[in-house]
Amino acid sequence: MTYILMIYEVFKVGLFSVGGGLATLPFWFELAKKYPDWIAEKEITDMIAVAESTPGPIGVNMATYAGFQSTGVLGGIVATLSLILPSIIVILIVAKILKKFKDSVLVKDLFYGLRASVAGLICASTLNILLQNLTVQGVQTFSFDYKKVILFAGILLGVLKFKKHPLVYIALGAAFGVLFGL
Amino acid sequence: MKSVKELLNLYMAFFRIGAFTFGGGYAMLPMLEKEIVEKYKWATTEELMDYFAISQCTPGVIAVNTATFIGYKQRGVVGGIAATLGVVTPSIIIISLLALVLGKIYEMQAVKHAFAGIGVAVCAVLVQAVVKLGKAGLVDKITWIICIVSFVLAFFFDDSTIGIIVLAGIVGIICKRLSRKRAEEKEGKQI
Numbered sequence: 001m002t003y004i005l006m007i008y009e010v011f012k013v014g015l016f017s018v019g020g021g022l023a024t025l026p027f028w029f030e031l032a033k034k035y036p037d038w039i040a041e042k043e044i045t046d047m048i049a050v051a052e053s054t055p056g057p058i059g060v061n062m063a064t065y066a067g068f069q070s071t072g073v074l075g076g077i078v079a080t081l082s083l084i085l086p087s088i089i090v091i092l093i094v095a096k097i098l099k100k101f102k103d104s105v106l107v108k109d110l111f112y113g114l115r116a117s118v119a120g121l122i123c124a125s126t127l128n129i130l131l132q133n134l135t136v137q138g139v140q141t142f143s144f145d146y147k148k149v150i151l152f153a154g155i156l157l158g159v160l161k162f163k164k165h166p167l168v169y170i171a172l173g174a175a176f177g178v179l180f181g182l
Numbered sequence: 183m184k185s186v187k188e189l190l191n192l193y194m195a196f197f198r199i200g201a202f203t204f205g206g207g208y209a210m211l212p213m214l215e216k217e218i219v220e221k222y223k224w225a226t227t228e229e230l231m232d233y234f235a236i237s238q239c240t241p242g243v244i245a246v247n248t249a250t251f252i253g254y255k256q257r258g259v260v261g262g263i264a265a266t267l268g269v270v271t272p273s274i275i276i277i278s279l280l281a282l283v284l285g286k287i288y289e290m291q292a293v294k295h296a297f298a299g300i301g302v303a304v305c306a307v308l309v310q311a312v313v314k315l316g317k318a319g320l321v322d323k324i325t326w327i328i329c330i331v332s333f334v335l336a337f338f339f340d341d342s343t344i345g346i347i348v349l350a351g352i353v354g355i356i357c358k359r360l361s362r363k364r365a366e367e368k369e370g371k372q373i
Contacts, residue, residue: 018344054276056277087247095251121333151302160310170204170307
């Protein structure tokens with residue numbers, strides 16, 4: 001796959017996937033059908049697994065992975081930049097407009113509702129993340145992993161009590177994960 | 183010189199956010215709160231929520247969109263680009279390394295345990311960040327109702343986020359208008 005074609009195709013993924021990282025998923029499946037020599041369909045599941053367990057935005061990770069699979073480091077860079085280019089353009093335009101109208105009553109009223117809604121949406125996705133990370137993995141039935149729940153409660157207590165950098169707790173989580181054999 | 187330093191600060195702050203966000207999307211909230219709101223004071227918690235709302239309705243990855251917003255607010259277009267490149271650089275490095283040489287590390291049992299522990303820790307820091315966010319967005323009865331309805335639609339019905347957000351925006355505008363009208367009428371009666 002030539003770089004020009006890659007830029008064009010990945011730019012389209014970035015432009016049309018609205019709603020964050022995982023929203024790019026259907027587009028990758030489409031690309032895998034169209035260019036099987038670029039990414040294979042079965043590689044996409046690996047892509048999700050790697051993207052979710054490594055740091056960084058999932059959508060970005062998937063683009064890097066797909067680009068790398070096709071042509072190595074340069075492919076990874078090209079694919080990543082192509083993915084983010086449309087959102088940079090769109091957001092810069094939106095930010096410019098917003099700056100102009102930030103004192104308008106209409107915009108203020110709009111954000112009054114939006115903030116409340118975003119709080120609800122974030123609660124929903126937080127609950128999903130909680131259910132995913134605190135349950136026993138790899139079984140059909142739904143059950144909490146008590147070791148994980150205890151660790152969660154312990155770290156939450158620490159978070160509420162000491163206002164340390166989030167990284168401190170993430171490092172603690174990794175250490176206890178190994179210690180407990182989660 | 184000062185502006186170069188500021189650009190570098192933007193790049194590095196978002197590099198850290200990109201490097202230590204596990205799980206994507208809203209999982210980066212605790213890092214954003216710490217680096218952007220508390221440490222550098224580039225944005226308030228309320229502004230973060232605005233950026234999230236807009237990011238949900240515009241194309242692209244939420245982390246990237248938020249970076250562009252904050253970078254632009256601080257240093258214009260160049261700032262937006264610096265922050266955005268910062269947030270994606272760790273991904274490029276880590277994923278490339280992983281695909282190159284470190285693929286086998288993922289098969290190791292200890293690494294799996296460590297990632298399970300990281301997942302748990304992410305949950306804990308996220309809960310605290312969400313509570314803080316809620317305090318900023320939920321200012322009266324109407325906002326509580328909008329929040330709960332949005333939650334139910336998103337969690338139980340898996341409705342499209344854009345639809346929910348657009349609806350909430352419209353409801354917000356109507357409610358504000360109505361309450362302002364009512365306040366004016368009250369004042370009118372008193373006179």
